[in-house]
Amino acid sequence: MIPQASTYAASIDNVILLIAVLVGFWFIAAEGMFFWLIWRFRAKEGVKSEYLEGHEPHVKKWITWPHSLVLVCDVFIIIGAVQVWYNVKQRLPDDADATIRIIGQQWAWTFQHPGADNDLDTADDIFTVDDLHVEVDRTYIFQLQSRDVLHSFSVPVFRIKQDAIPGRSIMGWFEPTQTGEYDVQCVEICGIGHGVMAARIHIEDAQQHADWIRSASTGTAQ
Numbered sequence: 001m002i003p004q005a006s007t008y009a010a011s012i013d014n015v016i017l018l019i020a021v022l023v024g025f026w027f028i029a030a031e032g033m034f035f036w037l038i039w040r041f042r043a044k045e046g047v048k049s050e051y052l053e054g055h056e057p058h059v060k061k062w063i064t065w066p067h068s069l070v071l072v073c074d075v076f077i078i079i080g081a082v083q084v085w086y087n088v089k090q091r092l093p094d095d096a097d098a099t100i101r102i103i104g105q106q107w108a109w110t111f112q113h114p115g116a117d118n119d120l121d122t123a124d125d126i127f128t129v130d131d132l133h134v135e136v137d138r139t140y141i142f143q144l145q146s147r148d149v150l151h152s153f154s155v156p157v158f159r160i161k162q163d164a165i166p167g168r169s170i171m172g173w174f175e176p177t178q179t180g181e182y183d184v185q186c187v188e189i190c191g192i193g194h195g196v197m198a199a200r201i202h203i204e205d206a207q208q209h210a211d212w213i214r215s216a217s218t219g220t221a222q
């Protein structure tokens, strides 16, 4: 029951729910049938068991019909999953409000914020360790990098996970939808300190975010 704090969090949860419901239905149906058959055709005194090869139409239909229906369910899962995957991972919004850089290393996250001019790689960029500051209802593109080994950037309230690979700058995006302070985790085993490679994301309203930029720029931020 983790809050949904990004524009795509609900759609990811819905795909998981869709899979759980469809798979759950067939799980219960198959196990129910299985135990009913065990009970119904248990050994009985004086009754010889029937030998079935499985080719007989009246037997085979019990495989082919459920199999076809399972395939129909698969189509729904694939359509739902591909749509969400495309939106979250395959595209970048072309109207993004800001770009940030996220750098993983053993065992901390460095966040490079664009600063007051909102341009990355300029003199007023704000660097923080283990504290990411963003503004609610703004679309962010991130460039994810690693200085050493594989890491993975995860913000559970956004439902985003993205591996960081040394030598590559991997692009992604998110749009926070509610203010608050939430967990950031490394979700790729990256060495002995992996378990403590946690950070915080601060989702602020416009005023708070402007105040933070001002205080961070003048060196008074915590």
Ligand SMILES: [Cu+2]
Pocket: 104, 105, 107, 150, 151, 152, 186, 187, 188, 189, 190, 194, 197
């Ligand atoms: Cu890590």
